Amino acid sequence: MSARHVYVHVPFCARRCSYCDFAIAVRARVPVDEYVAALDGELALRAGHVARADAHVDTLYFGGGTPSRLGGEGLARAVDTVRRRVTLAADAEVTVEANPDDVRPDAVAAWRAAGVNRLSLGGQSFDAGVLAWMHRTHDMPQIGRAVDAARAGGIDNISLDLIFAVPDALQRSWQNDLAHALALGPSHVSLYGLTIEPHTPLGRWRARGEVEEADEDRYADEFLYAHRTMVDAGFEHYEVSSFARPGRRSRHNASYWQGVPYLGLGPSAHGFDGVTRRWNAASYVEWERRVASGTDPIAGAEIIGPGERTAEDVYLGLRTTEGLALAADELDRVGRWIDAGWATWDGERLRLTATGWLRLDALAADLTASRSR
Numbered sequence: 515m516s517a518r519h520v521y522v523h524v525p526f527c528a529r530r531c532s533y534c535d536f537a538i539a540v541r542a543r544v545p546v547d548e549y550v551a552a553l554d555g556e557l558a559l560r561a562g563h564v565a566r567a568d569a570h571v572d573t574l575y576f577g578g579g580t581p582s583r584l585g586g587e588g589l590a591r592a593v594d595t596v597r598r599r600v601t602l603a604a605d606a607e608v609t610v611e612a613n614p615d616d617v618r619p620d621a622v623a624a625w626r627a628a629g630v631n632r633l634s635l636g637g638q639s640f641d642a643g644v645l646a647w648m649h650r651t652h653d654m655p656q657i658g659r660a661v662d663a664a665r666a667g668g669i670d671n672i673s674l675d676l677i678f679a680v681p682d683a684l685q686r687s688w689q690n691d692l693a694h695a696l697a698l699g700p701s702h703v704s705l706y707g708l709t710i711e712p713h714t715p716l717g718r719w720r721a722r723g724e725v726e727e728a729d730e731d732r733y734a735d736e737f738l739y740a741h742r743t744m745v746d747a748g749f750e751h752y753e754v755s756s757f758a759r760p761g762r763r764s765r766h767n768a769s770y771w772q773g774v775p776y777l778g779l780g781p782s783a784h785g786f787d788g789v790t791r792r793w794n795a796a797s798y799v800e801w802e803r804r805v806a807s808g809t810d811p812i813a814g815a816e817i818i819g820p821g822e823r824t825a826e827d828v829y830l831g832l833r834t835t836e837g838l839a840l841a842a843d844e845l846d847r848v849g850r851w852i853d854a855g856w857a858t859w860d861g862e863r864l865r866l867t868a869t870g871w872l873r874l875d876a877l878a879a880d881l882t883a884s885r886s887r
């Protein structure tokens with residue numbers, strides 16, 4: 515099956531954020547030429563998995579890492595490299611994840627000229643103390659300047675990432691942060707609860723007793739406050755972490771939630787052909803070395819069998835407002851979810867509410883277990 519969605523992982527970051535356990539390569543100087551050549555090399559290896567001229571690619575997404583670290587011209591070359599190997603639909607969604615400090619007018623002009631039409635900005639917070647604690651490279655005013663520069667350069671489809679449920683000790687006002695975000699008029703907002711992973715600076719701070727994560731009640735309070743505030747402001751809460759103005763949902767992310775094939779390029783990138791999920795070597799150095807020698811940089815693969823498919827269908831259905839069709843004998847099982855206000859049933863599909871999304875993992879596991887018997 516050929517893919518209509520392409521993900522490109524750009525691993526470079528100026529430094530590691532305190533909470534981050536992604537596959538990144540910290541570089542003071544980004545090896546743009548080497549990276550773009552390796553991207554072209556992997557595309558040549560995988561050309562057969564990409565949609566051809568008769569089946570255009572609908573979405574192209576540069577994630578990371580920090581793709582904006584490639585700079586204006588570097589990122590434009592990466593987009594052109596993909597375009598030479600695959601045919602993008604005329605209305606393709608082309609997204610770039612960017613740190614606010616990289617979004618300057620000259621860079622935006624180069625990205626827009628290359629066809630980038632959506633920016634995903636890693637804002638995370640508007641609180642100076644929180645940004646410093648997170649080891650972010652930007653300050654609060656740079657978030658607003660990045661939004662202005664993107665709009666002035668012709669990219670008005672702007673998504674903003676924010677992190678909630680940070681430790682109490684930081685005394686961050688979630689209400690203020692959401693108000694600042696809304697004041698910038700983004701078309702999309704993604705909200706992520708802070709999790710502390712062991713192999714991160716934050717994980718080490720916790721091991722030393724220097725930091726404590728927010729408790730479940732505050733996580734729930736901030737999530738539900740965001741739900742109410744964003745919906746009141748005209749956003750659709752269409753996926754557990756995602757809010758969009760009407761018509762501005764992420765088409766690329768929707769491809770993951772619909773379980774359709776996608777091609778993944780770059781270190782640590784995952785791909786799916788409809789049957790098998792595969793992933794690349796996580797290390798940039800290893801990925802580049804293997805591609806440069808003409809070797810497939812694959813690190814592993816798994817066939818998505820009926821059991822995994824069932825679990826994924828349930829989880830993916832419940833995490834979005836698309837919801838899930840149920841068999842007649844499953845209605846009894848979910849009746850108590852509806853009574854508790856965790857889900858709704860319209861006669862055809864079950865949809866979780868915001869309070870249901872707070873229990874997403876447990877509810878998905880419960881339904882999967884009953885379907886697997």
Ligand code: SF4
Nearest residue numbers: 527530531534578579
């Ligand atoms: S910018 Fe993103 S990918 Fe890079 S270290 Fe920070 S959180 Fe991780």
